[in-house]
Each structure stands twice: as structure tokens, then as C-alpha cells.
Amino acid sequence: MRVRLESVSHDYAPSDESGAVHVLDDVSLDIASGDFAVLVGASGSGKSTLLQLIGAVDRPTRGAVFLGDVETSALDEARLTELRRTSIGFVFQFFNLIPTLNVFENVAFPLSLARRPKREIAERVREVLARVGLEPRARHFPNELSGGEMQRVAIGRAIVHRPPLLLADEPTGNLDSKNGLVILELLRELHASLRPTIVMATHSERAASYGDYIIEVADGRARR
Numbered sequence: 001m002r003v004r005l006e007s008v009s010h011d012y013a014p015s016d017e018s019g020a021v022h023v024l025d026d027v028s029l030d031i032a033s034g035d036f037a038v039l040v041g042a043s044g045s046g047k048s049t050l051l052q053l054i055g056a057v058d059r060p061t062r063g064a065v066f067l068g069d070v071e072t073s074a075l076d077e078a079r080l081t082e083l084r085r086t087s088i089g090f091v092f093q094f095f096n097l098i099p100t101l102n103v104f105e106n107v108a109f110p111l112s113l114a115r116r117p118k119r120e121i122a123e124r125v126r127e128v129l130a131r132v133g134l135e136p137r138a139r140h141f142p143n144e145l146s147g148g149e150m151q152r153v154a155i156g157r158a159i160v161h162r163p164p165l166l167l168a169d170e171p172t173g174n175l176d177s178k179n180g181l182v183i184l185e186l187l188r189e190l191h192a193s194l195r196p197t198i199v200m201a202t203h204s205e206r207a208a209s210y211g212d213y214i215i216e217v218a219d220g221r222a223r224r
């Protein structure tokens with residue numbers, strides 16, 4: 001899925017305690033379908049903000065965001081929810097698994113939300129657990145897993161609905177280097193076999209080397 005930003009600016013609104021925060025200023029980007037793009041930049045530069053705008057979690061203050069031919073920044077909430085459910089997978093630094101659901105149920109979650117038939121869910125989840133190497137842990141709960149395993153579950157959940165766009169916000173940021181490497185190799189393997197567009201934010205040079213190219217976020221701008 002192609003990702004395009006046209007003159008996007010983003011401010012966080014002022015609150016009682018603080019003034020407005022100007023994060024992005026007139027950012028235009030074109031990420032081709034199937035690219036693995038990496039966002040780098042100092043803490044607070046706006047990488048997570050950019051991912052949230054691309055992932056249609058938030059709307060830009062000004063400018064337009066396109067996923068494929070669709071201007072997501074112009075869609076209503078119901079259409080956005082539908083788009084996120086069908087077209088986008090999100091992986092976070094702190095995994096964000098649901099603690100009361102086991103591994104199988106966490107991975108199945110997007111399909112359960114979409115009310116897919118039970119048999120289809122079982123098949124897809126089994127296939128995804130095999131991909132991420134966690135078939136034997138299907139009945140375990142998140143608190144029984146290592147950080148690396150939790151992130152593999154989170155990646156499984158992010159790809160189970162076969163989204164054309166996979167967004168990852170510092171997916172190795174909370175892992176030791178060995179587990180980080182396992183996650184990066186897994187992302188590389190998924191990219192090669194399923195060909196989603198991947199946009200990943202990272203602070204790690206090694207992680208950045210896994211992408212096709214780097215987009216540097218600084219001073220409100222994003223430059224390839």
C-alpha cells in the first residue's frame with residue numbers, strides 16, 4: 001500500500017498547563033507500496049506522531065494523508081475504524097498485549113473483532129503462530145512469556161488480517177540485543193514473503209539497517 005503525506009503539519013492543542021506543541025511542519029512524503037521505510041530522529045522529533053497520522057489514529061492539523069487512493073484525513077470515524085481493521089497492523093514498543101487473553105486469543109483478536117468465522121480464525125492463527133515460531137505457546141498468557149516472545153505475539157496479531165501496511169514504533173526498544181535481532185529478522189522475513197509496506201520508527205542503527213531507506217525526522221521536517 002502506497003503512503004502519501006501532502007503538506008502535513010501537526011500541532012498538539014494547548015492545555016491549561018501548557019502551550020501548543022508544534023511537531024510537524026509542512027511534511028510531504030511518498031512511500032511506495034512494498035517499501036520498508038525507517039523513521040529515525042531524536043526523542044521528541046515526531047516519529048510516533050508521524051506513525052499515528054499514517055496509521056489514521058490521529059488526523060493532521062493541516063494537510064492530507066493518503067493510503068493508496070484513499071484520503072484518510074478526510075474519512076469519518078466509522079470508515080477509519082474499518083480501514084484500520086482491514087488494512088493496518090501496528091506493533092508497539094511495549095507490546096500492548098491483552099493480559100487476560102492467551103496467545104491464541106491475542107493473535108485472533110483482530111479477526112474476532114471483524115467477526116470472521118471460527119474455522120477461518122483457527123486456521124489463520126495457527127498459520128501465523130507457526131510463522132512467528134510460537135505454536136507450542138498458544139495456550140499461554142502474556143505474563144508467562146519473555147519480552148521477545150510477547151513481541152512475536154504482537155507481530156502475529158499485527159499481520160493476522162494480512163494488512164498491506166505494517167507500522168512499528170520502536171519494536172526492539174524494550175528488548176535485549178539478541179531478542180531485538182530475532183524481531184528484526186522476523187520483520188525482514190515477513191516483508192520478503194508478504195510484501196507489506198512497512199514503516200518502522202527506531203533509535204537503533206542496527207534496526208535502521210533492516211529497512212530499504214531512512215527518513216530523518218528533525219525540526220518538524222521529514223527528509224528521505
Ligand SMILES: Nc1ncnc2c1ncn2[C@@H]1O[C@H](COP(=O)(O)OP(=O)(O)OP(=O)(O)O)[C@@H](O)[C@H]1O
Pocket residue numbers: 012013021023041042043044045046047048049050
Ligand atoms: N498528546 C500529546 N499532547 C501534547 N504533546 C504531545 C502529545 N504527544 C506527543 N507530544 C509532543 O510532541 C512531540 C513529538 O512527540 P513524538 O512522541 O511524536 O516523538 P518521538 O520522535 O516519537 O519521540 P521518542 O523517540 O521519544 O519516542 C514531543 O515534543 C511530545 O512531547
Ligand SMILES: [Mg+2]
Pocket residue numbers: 047048049169201
Ligand atoms: Mg516515539
